[in-house]
Protein backbone atom coordinates (compact mmCIF):
# COMPACT_ATOMS: atom_id res chain seq x y z
CA UNK A 1 0.00 0.00 0.00
CA UNK A 2 1.17 3.48 -0.79
CA UNK A 3 2.03 5.54 2.21
CA UNK A 4 0.00 8.72 2.41
CA UNK A 5 1.91 11.99 2.14
CA UNK A 6 1.22 15.42 3.56
CA UNK A 7 0.57 18.24 1.11
CA UNK A 8 0.73 22.00 1.09
CA UNK A 9 -2.27 23.28 -0.85
CA UNK A 10 -1.90 26.80 -2.19
CA UNK A 11 -4.46 29.28 -3.41
CA UNK A 12 -3.41 31.03 -6.63
CA UNK A 13 -4.59 34.67 -6.79
CA UNK A 14 -3.31 36.72 -3.86
CA UNK A 15 -1.13 33.85 -2.62
CA UNK A 16 1.10 32.62 -5.48
CA UNK A 17 0.42 35.60 -7.74
CA UNK A 18 -0.71 39.18 -7.37
CA UNK A 19 -4.45 39.61 -6.82
CA UNK A 20 -5.41 41.59 -9.92
CA UNK A 21 -9.08 40.68 -10.24
CA UNK A 22 -9.96 38.25 -12.99
CA UNK A 23 -6.91 36.94 -14.82
CA UNK A 24 -8.61 37.12 -18.18
CA UNK A 25 -5.36 37.19 -20.17
CA UNK A 26 -2.13 35.26 -19.53
CA UNK A 27 -0.21 38.54 -19.36
CA UNK A 28 -2.09 39.44 -16.17
CA UNK A 29 -0.55 36.59 -14.18
CA UNK A 30 2.33 37.99 -12.11
CA UNK A 31 3.95 35.74 -9.55
CA UNK A 32 5.21 37.20 -6.30
CA UNK A 33 9.03 37.32 -6.19
CA UNK A 34 9.12 34.70 -3.38
CA UNK A 35 6.78 32.18 -4.98
CA UNK A 36 9.30 29.95 -6.76
CA UNK A 37 11.48 29.65 -3.66
CA UNK A 38 8.48 28.75 -1.51
CA UNK A 39 7.38 25.97 -3.90
CA UNK A 40 10.95 24.66 -4.11
CA UNK A 41 11.08 24.42 -0.31
CA UNK A 42 7.90 22.33 -0.30
CA UNK A 43 9.36 20.07 -3.01
CA UNK A 44 12.59 19.57 -1.07
CA UNK A 45 10.74 18.81 2.15
CA UNK A 46 9.06 15.85 0.45
CA UNK A 47 5.61 17.37 0.67
CA UNK A 48 3.21 17.58 -2.23
CA UNK A 49 2.77 21.09 -3.67
CA UNK A 50 -0.76 21.49 -4.98
CA UNK A 51 -2.62 24.52 -6.35
CA UNK A 52 -6.33 24.88 -5.55
CA UNK A 53 -8.08 27.80 -7.22
CA UNK A 54 -11.63 29.02 -7.79
CA UNK A 55 -11.96 30.48 -11.28
CA UNK A 56 -15.61 31.37 -11.61
CA UNK A 57 -14.68 33.87 -14.33
CA UNK A 58 -15.10 30.93 -16.69
CA UNK A 59 -18.68 30.26 -15.52
CA UNK A 60 -19.37 33.99 -15.66
CA UNK A 61 -18.24 34.14 -19.27
CA UNK A 62 -15.46 36.64 -18.51
CA UNK A 63 -12.91 34.47 -20.30
CA UNK A 64 -12.92 31.07 -22.01
CA UNK A 65 -11.52 27.94 -20.41
CA UNK A 66 -8.68 28.03 -22.95
CA UNK A 67 -7.41 31.25 -21.35
CA UNK A 68 -7.50 29.62 -17.94
CA UNK A 69 -5.48 26.70 -19.39
CA UNK A 70 -2.91 29.09 -20.83
CA UNK A 71 -2.59 30.95 -17.51
CA UNK A 72 -2.03 27.67 -15.70
CA UNK A 73 0.61 26.65 -18.25
CA UNK A 74 2.38 29.91 -17.64
CA UNK A 75 2.23 29.42 -13.89
CA UNK A 76 3.74 25.93 -14.21
CA UNK A 77 6.41 27.14 -16.65
CA UNK A 78 7.54 30.04 -14.48
CA UNK A 79 7.82 27.80 -11.44
CA UNK A 80 9.64 25.11 -13.43
CA UNK A 81 12.10 27.70 -14.75
CA UNK A 82 13.13 28.26 -11.13
CA UNK A 83 13.68 24.57 -10.49
CA UNK A 84 10.42 23.99 -8.63
CA UNK A 85 7.27 22.09 -9.53
CA UNK A 86 3.62 21.66 -8.67
CA UNK A 87 2.52 18.08 -8.14
CA UNK A 88 -1.00 19.01 -9.24
CA UNK A 89 -3.20 21.95 -10.08
CA UNK A 90 -6.92 21.76 -9.33
CA UNK A 91 -9.43 24.40 -10.34
CA UNK A 92 -13.14 24.97 -9.89
CA UNK A 93 -14.52 26.74 -12.95
CA UNK A 94 -18.11 26.63 -11.71
CA UNK A 95 -20.60 29.02 -10.22
CA UNK A 96 -23.80 27.89 -8.54
CA UNK A 97 -26.11 30.63 -9.86
CA UNK A 98 -24.40 32.64 -12.58
CA UNK A 99 -23.36 31.82 -16.13
CA UNK A 100 -24.03 29.05 -18.53
CA UNK A 101 -23.86 25.32 -18.91
CA UNK A 102 -21.79 23.29 -18.18
CA UNK A 103 -20.11 25.68 -15.71
CA UNK A 104 -23.26 26.89 -13.98
CA UNK A 105 -23.96 24.26 -11.37
CA UNK A 106 -23.81 23.33 -7.74
CA UNK A 107 -20.47 21.56 -7.60
CA UNK A 108 -18.55 20.00 -4.77
CA UNK A 109 -15.28 21.73 -5.66
CA UNK A 110 -15.93 25.46 -5.22
CA UNK A 111 -13.87 26.49 -2.21
CA UNK A 112 -14.59 26.20 0.68
CA UNK A 113 -16.27 22.97 -0.45
CA UNK A 114 -13.78 20.13 -0.17
CA UNK A 115 -13.99 18.52 -3.64
CA UNK A 116 -10.51 19.49 -4.85
CA UNK A 117 -8.87 18.27 -1.66
CA UNK A 118 -10.82 15.02 -1.78
CA UNK A 119 -9.62 14.48 -5.34
CA UNK A 120 -6.04 15.02 -4.24
CA UNK A 121 -6.58 12.60 -1.38
CA UNK A 122 -7.67 9.93 -3.87
CA UNK A 123 -5.38 10.68 -6.81
CA UNK A 124 -2.16 11.57 -4.99
CA UNK A 125 -2.66 9.69 -1.71
CA UNK A 126 -2.56 12.87 0.33
CA UNK A 127 -2.84 12.62 4.10
CA UNK A 128 -5.19 15.55 4.68
CA UNK A 129 -4.83 15.40 8.45
CA UNK A 130 -1.15 16.32 8.09
CA UNK A 131 -1.72 18.87 5.32
CA UNK A 132 -2.06 22.64 5.19
CA UNK A 133 -3.94 25.10 3.00
CA UNK A 134 -2.32 28.50 2.47
CA UNK A 135 -4.49 31.32 1.17
CA UNK A 136 -5.41 34.98 1.45
CA UNK A 137 -9.11 34.53 2.24
CA UNK A 138 -11.28 33.05 4.95
CA UNK A 139 -12.64 30.55 2.43
CA UNK A 140 -9.17 29.04 2.10
CA UNK A 141 -9.08 28.46 5.86
CA UNK A 142 -12.59 27.00 5.85
CA UNK A 143 -11.51 24.68 3.06
CA UNK A 144 -8.74 23.37 5.29
CA UNK A 145 -10.98 22.96 8.30
CA UNK A 146 -13.66 21.19 6.25
CA UNK A 147 -11.28 18.26 5.73
CA UNK A 148 -9.43 18.32 9.05
CA UNK A 149 -6.35 20.09 7.65
CA UNK A 150 -4.85 23.32 8.98
CA UNK A 151 -5.15 26.74 7.42
CA UNK A 152 -2.55 29.50 7.05
CA UNK A 153 -3.58 33.04 6.15
CA UNK A 154 -1.12 35.19 4.20
CA UNK A 155 -1.25 38.99 4.31
CA UNK A 156 -0.72 39.32 0.55
CA UNK A 157 -3.74 39.74 -1.75
CA UNK A 158 -6.92 40.15 0.30
CA UNK A 159 -5.21 38.79 3.40
CA UNK A 160 -4.38 42.01 5.22
CA UNK A 161 -7.93 43.28 4.88
CA UNK A 162 -9.45 39.95 5.90
CA UNK A 163 -7.22 39.90 8.95
CA UNK A 164 -7.88 43.46 10.10
CA UNK A 165 -11.57 43.83 9.37
CA UNK A 166 -13.08 40.35 9.26
CA UNK A 167 -10.98 37.99 11.35
CA UNK A 168 -12.19 39.41 14.71
CA UNK A 169 -15.63 37.92 13.98
CA UNK A 170 -14.41 34.50 12.81
CA UNK A 171 -15.37 31.67 15.14
CA UNK A 172 -11.93 30.12 14.70
CA UNK A 173 -8.68 31.99 14.09
CA UNK A 174 -6.21 30.99 11.39
CA UNK A 175 -3.82 28.27 12.51
CA UNK A 176 -0.98 30.47 11.29
CA UNK A 177 -0.73 34.04 9.97
CA UNK A 178 2.23 34.97 7.77
CA UNK A 179 3.37 37.98 5.78
CA UNK A 180 3.46 35.96 2.60
CA UNK A 181 3.70 32.48 1.08
CA UNK A 182 7.41 32.06 1.75
CA UNK A 183 7.10 32.88 5.43
CA UNK A 184 4.07 30.59 5.71
CA UNK A 185 5.97 27.68 4.13
CA UNK A 186 9.05 28.25 6.28
CA UNK A 187 7.02 28.25 9.46
CA UNK A 188 4.89 25.25 8.47
CA UNK A 189 7.95 23.18 7.64
CA UNK A 190 9.65 24.24 10.89
CA UNK A 191 6.56 23.28 12.88
CA UNK A 192 6.24 19.93 11.14
CA UNK A 193 9.90 19.13 11.69
CA UNK A 194 10.83 19.03 8.01
Ligand SMILES: [Mg+2]
Pocket residue numbers: 011012013014015135136137157
Ligand atom coordinates in the same frame (compact mmCIF):
# COMPACT_ATOMS: atom_id res chain seq x y z
MG1 LIG B 1 -6.90 34.22 -3.24
Ligand SMILES: [Zn+2]
Pocket residue numbers: 091092093094107108109110
Ligand atom coordinates in the same frame (compact mmCIF):
# COMPACT_ATOMS: atom_id res chain seq x y z
ZN1 LIG C 1 -16.58 23.44 -8.92
